[in-house]
Amino acid sequence: MPEAGRVPVGVDPSKPNAARVFNYLLGGKDNYEVDQMVAHRMLAVDPATRTLAWFSRQFLLHGVRMAAEQGIRQFIDIGAGIPITPDVHEVAREIEPAARVVSIDYDPVVHAHANALLAGTPGVTSMLADVRAPVEMIVRLRSDHAIDFSQPVAVLIVGVLHFVMDDEDPYGIIARFRDVMAPGSLLVYTQAGSTTAPEFMARTGMDTDNSPAQVAYRTQEQAARFLDGFEVVGPGVTPIQQWLGDDLPETKLVLFGGIGRKPEDP
Template sequence: MDRAPGLNPNVPSSARIYDYMLGGKDNYDVDREVAHRMLAVAPDTRTLAWFIRKFLVMAVRRAAEAGIRQFIDLGAGIPTSPNVHEVARKVDPSATVVYIDNDPVVRAHCDALLANAPGLSAMEADIRRPHEIIDQLKAESLIDFSEPVAVLLVGVLHYVMDDEKPYDIVAAFRDAMAPGSQLIFTHTSDETNSEFKSRSHEDTNKSPSQVIYRRPDQIVAFLDGFEALSPGVVPAQQWLEGDLPKTQMVMYGGIGRK
């Protein structure tokens, strides 16, 4: 989910940097250069990328097992298997998934992946205009908001600056959700290694990949109006099985139920 999306090999893209961290091939030199500078400061950043991916898979599976059959993946990024629909449909083959991103390159990847599969859709839209997204989802009968839905904001909200009203984005979807719905999200913490934060600011300032590191209490506030599921809003690896190590970049994960 980029601020100024598009196919630009001269400007780093959050989607393409993440793709590189996960071992993908849909990235450019500029993305790899930023990733390498991050890895030079915090080599475990690639490990964290996999923790976040595992968090997403775990959260989608849990939501599907709880009976949710509709999923909205906001800021979906370049598809990485297992994708949301692969996880959800392993529980229930009838699950509906809408992938949303404002980057036309991501949209093209999603269109190619889905190939007119029933119940799976891709939408090019900006999460900073949540009411427009919700209206379009309703108008095109892609999501039935009278039934529970899982809304994913994984690796997205820290790219939304304060003046772009990130809490209003979450509130718009929360208010549209039926009871039993879930919000699944991650967010970078200001507890991240200070050198890493400085490096990322230098590399991404005024670019589509500019990041804001929020305090833990600010991250928890995204679940206002939701019931936080256990273990709460905590570093993402605490949601996963095993005694996983801390990382220099700190990323919180949380799941809220309406």
């Protein structure tokens, strides 16, 4: 579908929104009936989808802790969604009290919630921007939000890349950020996997086709391509359960998680 048709230009309560569906799955209240309906149809196919949403959140916060423990003090949370406690800035500041966080989303409703919930927190700002315009985003991060790309930064892009269609150049987006990130920076991301159960893909496809919540499922090899130019950290690009512990249940929706470190210049 052409990009313009998938970019939200205002509030449309008749179409599902990925951030609001995720908010509902995590027990939040900032969602519409259409988001709840989509979530319940996902849960009807696999009740463990709610558990997977929690796994995804824990993977994000695991990446935040890893970055902060390595001394990173700048965090760019792309597709941040509606703030949920514990949030990125809360976890980062347990380790690095001076951490700066920019919370980014392209949905105006999500942005409004973030503005209201994060207002008055020094060093934490929200930004309305579309990941599919990475050059503009990087310019604004430098000029409006005081991100210093000459110093290490953690780029968090969890629950986002599978909403970027192939013709919207997801690999180019990551490459743009990689090229400006300082050595020692971290990339933390997830990608919906093509090994997801066919019935789950069919159900979500019917619910989200031609909406901003439409999903592009990718193979494990395709998901690993996002780490081109990075040093692979941890277990590599694997289902996120493998990042979090032993014997966690499998889910019909497969989310691959990966973390990469920008290497020192040769």
